[in-house]
Amino acid sequence: MERRHTTPLLMLLCAAPLSANAQPAGPEPAPALAACVAVETAAERLACYDRVAQRVAPSPQEADAAAEQAQAVVADAPRQAPETRSDLFPHDGDPRRALANAGRGSLLDSRWELAADSKLGTFNMRAYKPVYLLPAFWSSRPNATPTSSLDGAPLESTDTDSIETKFQISFKTKAVENLFGDNGDIWMGYTQSSRWQVYNTESSRPFRETNYEPEVLLVFRNNYSLGGWKGRMAAVGINHQSNGRPDPVSRSWNRIMFNVGLDREDWAVTFRPWIRISDGSDDDNPGIEDYLGRGDVTVVHTRGDQVFSLMARHSLRGGDRSRGALQFDWGFPISSHLHGHMQLFSGYGESMLDYDHQATYVGFGISVLDWF
Secondary structure, three states, X not given: OHHHHHHHHHHHHHOHHHHHHHOOOOOOOOOOHHHHHOOOOHHHHHHHHHHHHOOOOOOHHHHHHHHHXXXXXXXXXXXXXXXXXXXXXXXXXXXXXXXXXXXXOOHHHHHHOOOHHHOOOOOOOEEOOOEEEEEEEEEOOOOOOOEOOOXXXXXXXXXXOOEEEEEEEEEEEEEEOOOEOOEOEEEEEEXXXXXXXXXXXXXXXXXXXXXEEEEEEEEEEEEEEEOOEEEXXXXXXXXXXXXXXXXXXXXXXXXXXXXXXXXXXXXXXXXXXXXXXXXXXXXXXXXXXXXHOOEEEEEEEEEOOEEEEEEEEEOOOOHHHOOEEEEEEEEEEOOOOOEEEEXXXXXXXXXXXXXXXXXXXXXXEEXXXXXX
């Protein structure tokens, strides 16, 4: 029994070293060049070289301004002499490089390596969604009688405490870079979240529910303006989500996911509509999209070392089929690589097992990786 309880926590602790990619440390003395050579991780090694050289990257606003200037040059390229274009962009003489670096350093670029000079190669493990441990996760209405995935009938009542522990691990890695010229990257992601009845001694502290979510995304860099926001990325991919359990409590579905991301200064917004891939006559969870929705929107705001995020999803239907959920997360610094984490969820589908169950949840704990 102890081995079953310990393994997921080890997975969480193993994810902690990834925090170097997501939470920049405070000012440090410039290291020696030899120290940078010894750094194994590509992203950390590049940052080390930049500190040695005291290199200051242009701001996203400067990168956007250079891209706008480059757009005019490219459009007028047939009438301009090569030496003129070289004077405008002395670093390489090619304004297309500036176009490819639009938005470098922005929030979404920091997550998806969108700009040409932001790309760090393939198979570097990076943060995806927040990695956290919430020792206290309270439900206003525990689902003691989940329904059968076969006929929708309530199952036998279970002894479920209103307070449990929730934790999540999430990471991604780029498998293919620049599939189409200098754009188009294939990312693979994995997210796993568990709800553990650790305080339920009468039932031997069982894991109530674990959800698994592997996915593959083809991500493209964009560069357009919309009402003060900058369109940074568009993506399409395949997403599988399940709880890995047999009938009658099996929960699973597959989706074609679309992703559109925009940001401005310390704000980012991501729109994710999706289309469910039908399971035909073997559908274990008919109508799940009327509960877990047909799309979501996530807004993230950074303020100093604090991160605020709000996710809203909806079934995009009216009447009795109008259902959705809201989730608010707040991360605040405790130390250089550790954040406090508060989570508030209200609506349907906090977990796959509870996809047709409505409740409010409040959790408090720590996160080692946050959105940015």
